[in-house]
Amino acid sequence: MFWDQVSGVYDIFVNVINRKTHKKLKEIMPALIEPEDEVLECACGTGLLSAVIASKCRKLTATDFSKKMLKKAEKNCAAFHNISFADADITNLSFPDNSFDKVVAGNVIHLLDNPLTALGELNRVCKDGGMLIIPTYMNKNSKGKTSGFARTVGKAGADFKRQFTVESYRQFFLDAGYSDVQIILADGRIPCAVAVMKKKDRNRV
Numbered sequence: 001m002f003w004d005q006v007s008g009v010y011d012i013f014v015n016v017i018n019r020k021t022h023k024k025l026k027e028i029m030p031a032l033i034e035p036e037d038e039v040l041e042c043a044c045g046t047g048l049l050s051a052v053i054a055s056k057c058r059k060l061t062a063t064d065f066s067k068k069m070l071k072k073a074e075k076n077c078a079a080f081h082n083i084s085f086a087d088a089d090i091t092n093l094s095f096p097d098n099s100f101d102k103v104v105a106g107n108v109i110h111l112l113d114n115p116l117t118a119l120g121e122l123n124r125v126c127k128d129g130g131m132l133i134i135p136t137y138m139n140k141n142s143k144g145k146t147s148g149f150a151r152t153v154g155k156a157g158a159d160f161k162r163q164f165t166v167e168s169y170r171q172f173f174l175d176a177g178y179s180d181v182q183i184i185l186a187d188g189r190i191p192c193a194v195a196v197m198k199k200k201d202r203n204r205v
Contacts, residue, residue, distance in 0.1 A: 018188055018189050018190045019188075020187070020188035020189060021186050021187065021188030021189060021190055021191060021192050022048055022186075022188070022192075023188075024186035024187065024188060024192075025048070025049065025052075025135060025186045025192055025194070026048070026049070026052050028184050028186055028194055029049055029052045029053060029056075029104075029133075029194075030052060030055070030056050032102070032131070032133055032194075032196060033053055033056040033057050033102060034056070034057070034101070034102075035056065035057065035058060036057075036058050036101075037056075037057040037058060037059075037101040037102050038057070038058060038059045038060075038061075038099070038100050038101050038102075039053055039057045039059070039060045039061070039100060039101065039102045039103070039104060040060075040061050040063070040095065040099070040100040040102075040103045040104065040125060040126075041053060041060060041061070041062045041063065041103075041104040041105070041106070042063050042064075042088065042090045042093075042103070042104070042105040042106075042108065042118075042122065043063075043064055043065070043090060043105055043106055043107065043108035044062040044063060044064050044069070044070070044073050044085075044106070045064060045069050045072075045073065045106065045107070046069055046072040046073050046076055047062065047072070047073030047074075047076040047077045048106075049104065049106050049135075050062045050073055050076075050077050050080075050083060051076065051077050051079075051080065053104065054077065054080040054082055054083050055080070057082070057102070058082065059082050059084075060080075060082060060083045060084075061083075061084050061085075061086065061095075061100075062077070062083055062084070062085050062086075063085070063086050063087065063088035063090075064087065064088070065087065065088070065089060065090070066087075067087055070085050070086075070087060073085065090105060090108060090112070090118045090121060090122070091112065091114055091117045091118045091121060092121065093121045093122075093124070093125055095125045096125070097124055097125065098125070098126070098127045098128060099125045099126075099127070100125055100126055100127060100130065101126075101127055101130050101131070102126075102130060102131050102132075102133060103122045103123075103125060103126045103130065103131075103132050103133070104133045104134070104135075105118070105122055105132075105133075105134050106134075106135045106136075107135060107136055107137055107192065108136075109134060109136050109162070109172075110136055110137065110139060110161060110162045110163065110164060111161060112161060113161060115161070115162065115172075116176060119132075119173075119176055122134075123199055123200055126199040127199070128199060129198070129199065130198070130199045131196065131197070131198055131199070132178075132195075132196070132197050132198075132199065133194065133195075133196055134173075134194070134195045134196075135186070135192050135193065135194040135195070136164060136169060136192065136193060136195070137190050137191070137192050138164055138165060138166060138169070138190075138191045138192065138193055139162075139163035139164060164193070166183055166185060166193050169183065169193050169195060170183050170195070173195055173197060176200075177200055178197040178198075178200055180197060180198065181195055181196070181197045182195070182196040182197070183195055183196075184196065
């Protein structure tokens, strides 16, 4: 698996190549988490956001499809004792309905064959009145051209299924039935847009 293969060097991308964006992300996330929250994080990677979330919430369940990414995240977050780690498929989560106050899925929506299936699962496990927080890299510029980043990583093995601008990213969630979508931009070499929305009534299309 591509993500197992890059787990050992992924922190170079996080801390060096795209440092400005990730620094801003780490400033954005704490304002979205409350001290009593139980949080699910999908696609936690090597734990960039896990540490930030854990420092604010009561309990964090951090998951990823890549076991090697999880192992790296566990090492990076060793100082926190309110995190449990588990491998999980974002399109088929094993957690019961209405389990978490906040559900986070970072930089994964654009990689999925069936992002709406994943979104449905994130919505399902979120408590009524809870919040979905979904950061994703912007892989197209304002003129709709594919970024060099998307081309490069695509050639390396990370198959981008969708490439978003800020506007098309917001529209993705509006089309999925979320009526109030806030977008917070973490700008940098490879910008990341954080989509924030309340859990949707599952009976509403």
